[in-house]
Amino acid sequence: MKFRDGMWLTATDKRVEYAEDVYGITPHEDRALKLLCPTRKVFSRGDTLNLGTLSVELEAQFDGVISIEVTHFSGARRRGPDFELYPEGRPEVSPSISKSQDGTTLSSGSLSATVGPDQHAFSIRFHATDNSKELTALLNRSVGLAYSPPTTSPKQVEDMRNFEHYIFTQHELGVGESIHGLGERFGGFNKIGQSIKLWNEDGGTSSDQAYKNIPFYLSSRGYGVFIDTPDRVSLEIGSERCSRLQKSVEGQRLKWYIIYGPSGPKEVLTKYAILTGRAGKLPAWSFGLWLTTSFTTDYDEATVTHFLEGMKARQAPVEVFHFDCFWMRAFHWCDFVFSSEHFPDPKGQIARIKESGLAKKVCVWINPYLGQASPVFQEAVEKGYLVKRLNGDVWQWDLWQTGMGLVDITNPAARDWYADCLRKLFDIGVDSLKTDFGERIPSTDVRWWDDSVDPSRMHNYYAFWYNKLVYEVLQERHGEDQAVLFARAATAGTQRFPLCWGGDCESTPAAMGESIRGGLSIGLSGFTFWSCDIGGFEGNPPPWIYKRWVAFGLLCSHSRLHGSNSYRVPWLIDEADDSETTADPKQSCTAVLSKFVRLKRRLMPYLMAQAEKSRRMGWPLSLRATALEFPDDPTAWFLDRQFFVGDSLLVAPVFTESGDVEFYLPPGQWLNWWTRKATAGPKWVKEKHDFTTLPLYVRGGTILPLGKEDAEGDSFEYDWTDMPEVWMFKLQLDSQAELVDEKGATVGHWRRDEWVPSSGRKNDA
Structure with a gap:
């Protein structure tokens, strides 16, 4: 203003x-x-x-x-x-x-x-x-x-x-x-010259609106x-x-x-x-590949099983399978009941998915709204669990869900009721929840149960209470360090309830750039963990966009394949059917996805150690802005097409089909992950990459613990502490690294050439 x-x-x-x-x-x-x-x-x-x-x-x-x-x-x-x-x-x-x-x-x-x-x-x-x-x-x-x-x-x-x-x-x-942060903002990384309103809106990634408005900014x-x-x-x-x-x-x-x-x-x-506040601890399985049904696609139990079997057969195993909105009946969101027509035995199906090893965990979509066609709507009305208008009517509109009302989260009884609904999902085997929406919160003609709250202040703050409620119920059922949600709306403090994703993006290179700027900005707003919709949410990604986004998305802290009206399993992107392959199978969507899933799995010893350090310190794990690692380099404050994963890995996504990419190496020594060739910065570098690589550099002075390339099994929650592989590049006097196990507990640490095991545990690595 x-x-x-x-x-x-x-x-x-x-x-x-x-x-x-x-x-x-x-x-x-x-x-x-x-x-x-x-x-x-x-x-x-x-x-x-x-x-x-x-x-x-x-x-x-x-x-x-x-x-x-x-x-x-x-x-x-x-x-x-x-x-x-x-x-x-x-x-x-x-x-x-x-x-x-x-x-x-x-x-x-x-x-x-x-x-x-x-x-x-x-x-x-x-x-x-x-x-x-x-x-x-x-x-x-x-x-x-x-x-x-x-x-x-x-x-x-x-x-x-x-x-x-x-x-x-x-x-x-x-x-x-330069000024940075203010939440997950998809426009210019440097906010100088911008007029910004901190007001949560469902505006997608290609607008000046934001799902996560955080009243915090960082100056160079x-x-x-x-x-x-x-x-x-x-x-x-x-x-x-x-x-x-x-x-x-x-x-x-x-x-x-x-x-x-x-x-x-x-x-x-x-x-x-x-x-x-700082982020809660996340389990190792959450870092693996998440696959969803997509939004408006037509799916049932047979579809889900087919996709999971196809992913496993193609060496792109799924760690978490997510059922998006239509796991419930149309017009019944959110009544927490599986559609009997599509899923006649949800508890049995979830058990079969896990027992067969097709996915380790199951997630379902929820939101804080109740459509009036659902039986739970009338129950909530009768018990006074919905937000009301000033005249005493239930606040309703037809945007998103017909006649939907909003759960009044200021009412303790309404919170308890909503928590009980979630517990019933856990009873049938659900492990995680996608807390969608929470931005369209009325601020006029509205009366909350707690009349001490200001409706205008509730608009942004609703996201905090909503995600806190769901996160604490997850902790209650699954354990303090096993709670994982996938949130879209946020305000200051919501970083305590990981994790979040970037919302609705198009399937274009521009949208991938928007997503990266959003991830960088939310990381500079106090959020440690972040994800995006690999391949883009809206539209049908061409194969080259899908593959470039896979390479970027598997180097985010969390990685999810998700679309709107089309599936995101790789063989449906560039193959007419299961028997037809691309001209070069090694460059197919399936091959690229499999390669980067295995790369991320190999990085788990590093990722888990960096995740624990990052959350304790309030830093982004990925996407981490280059300026955090090199604040005295003026160039670093303007880099919005590259990022760090933890302290030591620099990543530059590719935005072209041809593979041409230009990026910046800050001062110091850098090791090319793929070629093992060392180079010195600061300098701008031009490279050309096929679909199976992207610029990935190891920082000089790094001790990098890795899982074995030939480790058995598919899970991201494996024991990598038994003789891990360790890369050491241009070590310095202060070079050190921690080794943590799959539970995030510290096993020991390296100091330059010395391995120091934690008390009570032996390791000969």
């Missing part, structure tokens, strides 16, 4: 008042500073009358983190819901307040905020406590309030019902600074900002004033945290994870 018309004029539909003065500074317990900021400069007692003031409170949160809260009318109710901050406890802090000729300084470990000494020149600088680095600042006319439509007299706000009231702040952007200058509200946030990122980043909310308060990481952006993400 823009409040000005260029530099000189105010927008015609707004009245804007700025914090012009710092009239008073009140310290509180060496932990906080409260600034009283009139909206005009005060030179005499008469200047204190008939004007608004803004309260600006700076508080030391923990080392390297300071919060900033701006308030106009402090008597406004503080309605929920609020983010669950510090889920594992708040760290201790030893703050200090000092005064000097430079002003009044609040320090919180490595980060300080200094309020300028001139009362009439509003200024708050954020900098390293040792003054080694300037991060950003709130300067002249950077904090303010606005009315729309514009008021001409303070008396008009006697009745606020016809006015919108906003709070905004604008912090400085440095020359060359070494700091991050977390905006502490699930409400709609409007950002102008160098797009209203080119030198400033503006965030605004409708209401009387705006609170955000500035997070400093002296060692780099990884430290910023770790501190953000302390604030909002």
Whole structure:
């Protein structure tokens, strides 16, 4: 939202008042500073009358983190819901307040905020406590309030019902600074120049809307900002004033945290994870290949069995099979009952799938809506489990499902009822759940069971409660470290309930690029695990797109074949029937899929160790932006067509049928996975790849544990600790790596040439 018309004029539909003065500074317990900021400069007692003031409170949160809260009318109710901050406890802090000729300084470990000494020149600088680095600042006319439509007299706000009231702040952007994150965004990787609204929408991957709006961004200058509200946030990122980043909310308060990481952006993400939470541990089986029925395809038990048998026979075994929406009857979503016409014996079928080894686990699709054709709709209405309109009617519409209602997740009884529905699925053998939708949450003409919540704040926050409920029920049944969901909607904190995928994309190279940008952005927003629809969701991918996407998708943290109205089993992509093959069988969709499934399976010792490290630290496993590994390389902050898997593997997907690809190798030594040829960076590299390879490089200094190429069995949950293969490339004094087992428990670690087993376990590797 823009409040000005260029530099000189105010927008015609707004009245804007700025914090012009710092009239008073009140310290509180060496932990906080409260600034009283009139909206005009005060030179005499008469200047204190008939004007608004803004309260600006700076508080030391923990080392390297300071919060900033701006308030106009402090008597406004503080309605929920609020983010669950510090889920594992708040760290201790030893703050200090000092005064000097430079002003009044609040320090919180490595980060300080200094309020300028001139009362009439509003200024708050954020900098390293040792003054080694300037991060950003709130300067002249950077904090303010606005009315729309514009008021001409303070008396008009006697009745606020016809006015919108906003709070905004604008912090400085440095020359060359770039901004990243803000959730799973599919547009430009660098957000400078963009206007962004943090409001969950089902808009696909080819729009400026996002399923996962996360109020956190990361700056190339070494700091991050977390905006502490699930409400709609409007950002102008160098797009209203080119030198400033503006965030605004409708209401009387705006609170955000500035997070400093002296060692780099990884430290910023770790501190953000302390604030909002880190991902749960995922089991090894979840890293294997997921295959779905696709969305609107016509399938039954025979179809499912045929596909699973075909995948196994073609050496592309499925770890998880997913039943998408039509496992239930049409118009009955979501009543949790298998269609008897298509699946007469679901419990028996699931048991047969597992006993035959065709898939290790089974997942089914759910959403938080109830179509009125389903018997459970009437039950939910009678018990008061659905969201209502202001007049007492059940809130319904015909978008997606006919007459659908929404489960009122603020009602404890409704949550318990929904959990019981899920438990019945577990009773028949379901292991995992795809928590689809959760973005289309009403924010007007709606009344929640808990009337203390603000409907606008509930819009984004619903995704958190929805996924938390499902995740905790999965943990209850299957074990704390065996819970896996596949979520589409998210907000801050939802990273605690892994995992998520990128939503509906087309079957084009442009859509693959969109998906990669989305994965990079969500990774810089605190999410460790991420997936996408291999081959694209909408449309029918041509064979070359399918194969290029397979190579990319099997190097994401999680890998799923999923489509809309067409199947994604490989032989249906480039073969007319099971007996016809492509001109070169080694380049067929089947062969390419089989090769990359086996590659990922071989990488499991590395992936599991990196997954545990990444989730503990709040880092993305894959897709990890190059800038996280090379923050001092300016080029790294603009790379949106390549990524890291963990610390040590660089991947550059191929977007052309011909196989031509250009990518960047950062400083250091790099080993080509396929040719074993070493090369030195920094430099741009051009290569040409057939469908069985893509640029995959091992970083110098790496100790890379691998599973055996000829390991028996198909499962990703195998014992790779018995004499694993270990690659060591250009080792350095600090080179080290952990070895974990298939349960994620540490077995031991390497330090350069030394193997150190964990206590109580022997290993001769």
